[in-house]
Amino acid sequence: MRVTLWGTRGSLAAPGPETIRYGGNTSCVEVRSKDNALVVLDAGTGIQRLGARVRGGEGRIDLLLTHLHMDHIQGLGFFEPLYEPDREIHLWGPPSPTLDLRTRLARYLSPPLFPVRLRDLPCRLTLHNVPPERFEIGGLGVEAELVCHPGSTVGYRISEGSRSLAYLPDHEPALGVREFPGQPEWTSGFSLAAGTELLIHDAQYTTEEYQERIGWGHSAIPDTLTFARLAGARRLVPFHHDPTHDDAMLDRIDSTIRASDDLAFALIAGREGTTFEV
Amino acid sequence: MGDLMSQKAIELILMRQLASALAMPIFLVDPSGSLIFYNEPAEQLLGSRYDETGEMSMKEWSSLFAPIGEDGSTLPGEALPLNIALHKHRAAHLAFWIRGLDGVSRKIGATAFPLEGQGGRQLGAVGIFWEEP
Numbered sequence: 001m002r003v004t005l006w007g008t009r010g011s012l013a014a015p016g017p018e019t020i021r022y023g024g025n026t027s028c029v030e031v032r033s034k035d036n037a038l039v040v041l042d043a044g045t046g047i048q049r050l051g052a053r054v055r056g057g058e059g060r061i062d063l064l065l066t067h068l069h070m071d072h073i074q075g076l077g078f079f080e081p082l083y084e085p086d087r088e089i090h091l092w093g094p095p096s097p098t099l100d101l102r103t104r105l106a107r108y109l110s111p112p113l114f115p116v117r118l119r120d121l122p123c124r125l126t127l128h129n130v131p132p133e134r135f136e137i138g139g140l141g142v143e144a145e146l147v148c149h150p151g152s153t154v155g156y157r158i159s160e161g162s163r164s165l166a167y168l169p170d171h172e173p174a175l176g177v178r179e180f181p182g183q184p185e186w187t188s189g190f191s192l193a194a195g196t197e198l199l200i201h202d203a204q205y206t207t208e209e210y211q212e213r214i215g216w217g218h219s220a221i222p223d224t225l226t227f228a229r230l231a232g233a234r235r236l237v238p239f240h241h242d243p244t245h246d247d248a249m250l251d252r253i254d255s256t257i258r259a260s261d262d263l264a265f266a267l268i269a270g271r272e273g274t275t276f277e278v
Numbered sequence: 279m280g281d282l283m284s285q286k287a288i289e290l291i292l293m294r295q296l297a298s299a300l301a302m303p304i305f306l307v308d309p310s311g312s313l314i315f316y317n318e319p320a321e322q323l324l325g326s327r328y329d330e331t332g333e334m335s336m337k338e339w340s341s342l343f344a345p346i347g348e349d350g351s352t353l354p355g356e357a358l359p360l361n362i363a364l365h366k367h368r369a370a371h372l373a374f375w376i377r378g379l380d381g382v383s384r385k386i387g388a389t390a391f392p393l394e395g396q397g398g399r400q401l402g403a404v405g406i407f408w409e410e411p
Contacts, residue, residue: 176299185285
């Protein structure tokens with residue numbers, strides 16, 4: 001698999017000269033299989049540039065949403081393949097006990113919040129609730145599981161052959177745990193992340209910031225490292241950077257992590273535009 | 279997903295975390311009725327720390343705590359609120375006697391409710407109980 005980060009920011013897009021290296025776009029990750037199947041993880045503002053890259057091409061696109069918070073769907077209406085009449089697009093999202101995915105997404109993709117209605121998009125669009133069991137997309141195995149974050153939110157594990165990546169951009173596994181980490185079987189997201197080659201994980205807050213935001217659904221950076229260690233991930237991408245964290249601050253955080261002498265995994269800076277192989 | 283690394287469902291994880299933070303005794307069972315957690319306030323009524331008992335089947339825990347009805351007769355497992363919550367998918371309440379692992383008999387009131395996840399997934403049941411005067 002080839003993985004490209006198109007948006008690494010959390011909560012709110014944060015463009016500007018002070019965020020130019022880590023990026024200001026909100027969550028969006030491109031996953032390409034060895035057969036060139038395209039899976040897109042989340043539709044934050046980063047998806048606009050990805051859409052410009054793939055417009056006019058051929059082939060099905062599968063767009064997997066972790067949840068419907070605004071920073072994960074705001075770019076959806078700006079994804080150019082949605083306006084291509086012959087394009088087959090499958091949009092997957094977490095289930096809700098009350099409303100189907102179309103109804104929930106239409107709250108945003110309709111006036112007055114957006115000029116184009118979801119039902120008027122010209123592409124061949126199919127919406128799906130992510131199933132609880134593993135499913136296949138273009139040779140990639142996909143597993144989704146509810147994780148600890150307000151509202152119905154899933155994380156994903158995507159596998160090709162023996163290699164897997166886990167995508168948990170909004171995740172607070174330490175919530176309510178007296179001594180984190182607890183046992184693996186009692187840790188949110190563990191089964192998704194266990195033994196993965198690559199873990200893309202929420203790293204929104206410093207320890208000090210987290211103390212003021214417990215229960216908001218995001219991780220303090222030390223908890224992200226602890227979770228990666230517990231899961232036995234081989235590489236970690238800290239992701240979903242707080243919009244107030246500029247490049248200088250993220251550099252300092254990165255340096256602090258790298259200075260730790262007990263890193264059990266390789267650290268990859270969560271910078272927009274980064275591509276790596278899994 | 280559950281078979282990948284046998285992680286508990288997120289609803290059970292959150293329930294356990296909530297129970298750990300509350301001051302009321304809470305008892306958590308999985309869909310088979312097996313005990314998977316009770317919190318510190320429950321430890322005081324059950325007479326043993328959860329770390330010492332660990333997980334056990336419904337048959338084991340229902341005989342271990344020896345539930346007895348208010349009339350003095352042994353309560354069958356199917357009369358216990360947790361069993362009703364699990365198998366009839368509704369809340370249930372009963373007052374009865376138990377014998378804690380510290381050997382002390384206590385009269386408790388117990389209310390149980392099922393945990394049902396999205397898509398109709400049966401996740402287990404929660405029992406809340408307290409010592410009756």
